[in-house]
Amino acid sequence: EPEVTQTPSHQVTQMGQEVILRCVPISNHLYFYWYRQILGQKVEFLVSFYNNEISEKSEIFDDQFSVERPDGSNFTLKIRSTKLEDSAMYFCASIGQGDWGAVSEQYFGPGTRLTVT
Amino acid sequence: RKEVEQDPGPFNVPEGATVAFNCTYSNSASQSFFWYRQDCRKEPKLLMSVYSSGNEDGRFTAQLNRASQYISLLIRDSKLSDSATYLCVVILGRMRFGAGTRLTVKP
Numbered sequence: 123e124p125e126v127t128q129t130p131s132h133q134v135t136q137m138g139q140e141v142i143l144r145c146v147p148i149s150n151h152l153y154f155y156w157y158r159q160i161l162g163q164k165v166e167f168l169v170s171f172y173n174n175e176i177s178e179k180s181e182i183f184d185d186q187f188s189v190e191r192p193d194g195s196n197f198t199l200k201i202r203s204t205k206l207e208d209s210a211m212y213f214c215a216s217i218g219q220g221d222w223g224a225v226s227e228q229y230f231g232p233g234t235r236l237t238v239t
Numbered sequence: 240r241k242e243v244e245q246d247p248g249p250f251n252v253p254e255g256a257t258v259a260f261n262c263t264y265s266n267s268a269s270q271s272f273f274w275y276r277q278d279c280r281k282e283p284k285l286l287m288s289v290y291s292s293g294n295e296d297g298r299f300t301a302q303l304n305r306a307s308q309y310i311s312l313l314i315r316d317s318k319l320s321d322s323a324t325y326l327c328v329v330i331l332g333r334m335r336f337g338a339g340t341r342l343t344v345k346p
Binding site for chain 2: 155163164165166167170178211213215228230231232233235
């Protein structure tokens, strides 16, 4: 079964440092997403990416955040200057070219746990 | 009103019990509906789609009422392994998540 992979599984960083979270979506997928989930809270949408550009972003996704698809396979989320409140699980997801009803095409990666100290 | 609202839970039930989760959504233009399951510190995983005609997958039954903007999930004969958080997800341009309902099934 195809899968989305994410690295690292756990990242510990000091406040103010930059982090890059990496995702490898499923190869023939076209829509990519980043979500975050603070421990014990709901899954929150950060950004969607299609055709090499951001298609939608939430109010959480401020100037400290950026996304890239540098080489056609990796999809990265960069946080420029981390804050304590950025500590969360970050999930990447990718969706295939089918209709939204094509449920078999929606996949989440296992997540990166980011801890900011 | 929240985009997607779920019973806050938690639900603590004995093995073998039947448990029902409810979810409402605010935008009538929502396109598709799903239930996801999330284990602690893991990614959400698709449990099942939800259709107006109702659909069943083993012990799980999902139902959609578009007129009431209401979605349900019924779990029959619950197992210890059903313990997880159940997320109601609505598609309106992108996935929109409910806060989740935590279920604990006890022996």
